[in-house]
Amino acid sequence: MKHSLLFVEDEQDLGNVVKQYLEFMNFNVIWCMSAHEALLHYQQSHSYDLLIIDVQLPDYNGFELAEKIIKENKTQAFLFLTARNEKKDRIHGLHIGADDYINKPFDIDELVLRIKNIIKRNNKEIRPEILPGELQIGDLIFQKELLKLSLPNKKAVSLTLREAELLEYLHLNSNRILKREEILLHLWGENDYFLGRSLDVFISRLRKALTHSTRVNIENVYGVGFIFSVS
Secondary structure (H helix, E strand, O other), X not given: OOEEEXXXXXOHHHHHHHHXXXXXXXXXXXXXXXXXXXXXXXXXXOOOOEXXXXXXXXXXXXXXXXXXXXXXXXXXXXXXXXXXXXXXXXXXXXXXXXXXXXXXXXXHHHHHHHHHHHHHHHHHHOOOOOOOOOEEEXXXXXXXXXXXXXXXXXXXXXXXXXXXXXXXXXXXXXXXXXXXXXXXXXXXXXXXXXHHHHHHHHHHHHHHHHHHOOXXXXXXXXXXXXXXXXX
């Protein structure tokens, strides 16, 4: 599963190089050249594993951008890039809540390692303790008896009984191809047209919830069924 990054950098050449290298290293990258553009992207989708924010931006600075985003999501991870090597700036950035602060020019491989370390640390901190009756699936917490699915940095999603049964069965058969008829027969004892249509609806609803996960995904296998992918 690819991790998603929102990269905010107004230098065209540097932005192109960093974006291409991060994508080569298997990240999904949205690159914005202004704070305003970045904030719009963030408001459309809060599901970024990390924000990489240049301090000097053409409209308003990266500190202000980070503060606006924190008001919407206090748990969002972010780091700053800057050409200014002033102690007061570093302290201000860390005071805001930055996970790291990197001075330009930087080594691109070091940046990748810092990104991976932040994401790894934050994934561990999503839920330090699994309570009785809960099941951890990747970066999700599944409470079957309560029909609840907790997403990273999001409120819990309510499931129907059949959606919960389907999620449990998919999890028990993670990372392998599951045929449609196999799912229908195992869960509901029949394989007919109407149940097949219902299965598509349940899959669609679960997939919508999983858009906030960086480690869990439901992939279609055309003409066969599905793969419940967990990393």
